[in-house]
Amino acid sequence: MKVLDKGFVTLVDIMGDDRSAVRAARVSHGKDISTDEKDRKLINYLMEHGHLSPFEHITFTFHVKAPIFVVRQWFRHRIGMSPNEISRRYTSKNVNEFYIPDHIRIQDTKDKQSSNVYSDEQLREETLEIIEEVYKKSYEAYEKLINMGVAREMARIILPVGEYTEFYLTTNVRALMHFLDLRASSHAQWEIQQYAKALAQFFQKTCPWSYEAYLKHQYKGDILK
Amino acid sequence: MKVLDKGFVTLVDIMGDDRSAVRAARVSHGKDISTDEKDRKLINYLMEHGHLSPFEHITFTFHVKAPIFVVRQWFRHRIGMSPNEISRRYTSKNVNEFYIPDHIRIQDTKDKQSSNVYSDEQLREETLEIIEEVYKKSYEAYEKLINMGVAREMARIILPVGEYTEFYLTTNVRALMHFLDLRASSHAQWEIQQYAKALAQFFQKTCPWSYEAYLKHQYKGDILK
Amino acid sequence: MKVLDKGFVTLVDIMGDDRSAVRAARVSHGKDISTDEKDRKLINYLMEHGHLSPFEHITFTFHVKAPIFVVRQWFRHRIGMSPNEISRRYTSKNVNEFYIPDHIRIQDTKDKQSSNVYSDEQLREETLEIIEEVYKKSYEAYEKLINMGVAREMARIILPVGEYTEFYLTTNVRALMHFLDLRASSHAQWEIQQYAKALAQFFQKTCPWSYEAYLKHQYKGDILK
């Protein structure tokens, strides 16, 4: 699933589905049998009452490509998140891929945490020109340092946080919901919202009952509804 | 897989295998291609150098039945362990199942943390008689309280820690290895060692390369070799 | 602070107070200066918007004595909870202390997760008699097994979950709030509610602004207000 201009989210592997949460919840009550209708009701009940531990039994592995500044926000989520990221100490692969925005946001002068989409085409062009110029210069300088024999781990200190990086991430539905609460939200930066939306789609496809119940009872954000 | 007199460990679900760790490790180095031989070597390298995060991408769900005192030791492992346990507040199901040892261990008088297997048949019989008598009396009293209308959550306070309980557990190979370090060890209580051995067998079957490399380079216990 | 008939919660050590959360939150905004009024407002803002990570910088160590069945519920909280508990493998100290309820709750026949306080004095006496009888028999049997030389780790399997145990717990305010959400709640078992209330008092005393803002904006339970 394509995200931003050069990024993606791929679902690599999955364990479980709606019924895995049901099964784990039922053991608490010492019950086995279930029907579709009862399973769905139970999932609703769990979400409504905040019994979220059964959702730790559904796990995903994603392969993600995203700009460094997005990844830095992402990895603030520590609980139930197991990442392995490409290392710029070990490889120079694809080092010349940088995030180019397709729109420009201006600083909200009243609310310092907000930004607004920018409609002036001239300013958009000027901004992109500046950004692309810095990307170009940084990359050329990096290349030059590498060619001079400077260690990769040292040369990369000049690479901008708009550079794309890649990682594998294993997480579970409970951790994913917490991520969506904070990042599938208009308070989050627009770029990470796009990744959150992609994850939400995978969540919805694989666990439709849980996703529906989550949106209804638990979701604290505002862009998925 | 049967464990102790009435317990078990069942593998309910699994995500990934040896190659999941390889894949996650390779992203760090920006590499894709691999052969069986190289994958195996990489797993060895990771274990040897303590790069254990790639093993968080292999997850298991187990269904376990074990005595409460074993579960209490088990749940001291908090990292990467997602359990859902039967609740004695909600159900009286199977409340009359208790662990009966098949051997008796005597207290080591020098090392207070040790115990030794007991060979005197008379003492064994006496011990089992005492244990079974307490189990019987506790259970009868529990039944009586329930019949008198006392709340399950209150009646159960007299049930012994030898009572069997059940839980679903989702964990990953890294957390599993840490569990085996401490519990597949002669320092651990004999009963939890049996569960650790069962988990080790599932680990070996599903990730033979990782298991072999773990035993060679990382394993801190002494009973699996 | 005395809890239940023989238990307690003692505050052993503490790091930080309301201002520790403020300080950590301010670094995010690149600000230093603050007044009491602004600090208090900031704490309110953090709680209102669910920015809870600054509250991980306030840590407590508690010494707790509680029945095993309470501790089992308590330790289901894994995030930000570091416990060390007395081990019945290593010591027989105080093994004869058991929880005697001062009231009896009967099973709610409609809501199987609920119980109601019992007012019939005769039934109360009968119930306590049964409970105390099981405690007495179990303890005598334990003593006998120990005297016969049976290992402590084996003899203890007949001890009931109403037995008191002790532990040291280090936690932080964020984890504590999550604990209070679930355990300072009428849905939790009455006994653990008493421990939750004790923790809440320590929280209120040491971080009055955070506690007030927590109750106002975040608290999901119902018994602290």
Place this chain on the structure above:
Amino acid sequence: MKVLDKGFVTLVDIMGDDRSAVRAARVSHGKDISTDEKDRKLINYLMEHGHLSPFEHITFTFHVKAPIFVVRQWFRHRIGMSPNEISRRYTSKNVNEFYIPDHIRIQDTKDKQSSNVYSDEQLREETLEIIEEVYKKSYEAYEKLINMGVAREMARIILPVGEYTEFYLTTNVRALMHFLDLRASSHAQWEIQQYAKALAQFFQKTCPWSYEAYLKHQYKGDILK
């Protein structure tokens, strides 16, 4: 404590010392009394046998200033690490501070994960000139974008990972030891090694017995001895 050219590590707050670990470990054994000699022995015993949970009762809060690329390595440590970092969405404070190395390392051509210190003065000067030029251009472009009204969260995408950032970190001795195992190691990048050494000094000063026992029995790195 100054680290690198413009960074620092400051100890902001602390809870506990060597005796906190002792106290928590003793509860496991049901013991209270202790002498200095016995306490020290117990700490040695715990480290030798890998009983590390008692060291979770000693917590620190640090204030750290470090380049982004160091912080990215640092925050791969998720367990027992509670950070709050300055946000470039919210502030432009000190945005023009970048890491200038005082030595240059060249790529090891055999071991792709290694680098060697560079002794050729001419190449050093050329390298620093290139790095400083990129820093200068990036910062000027950032300033220009900000002056044009572009949102901070968008303008910062061109800032290099050599930029300094700040964070508050609360951690405990167990998590700190794990950090030192991997980062106070010649396998880690030289820059993060300097931060690891600073943390090690704070550890040594506040918990001299634990630090000594850690180096003797647990430490997996090679630069602290």
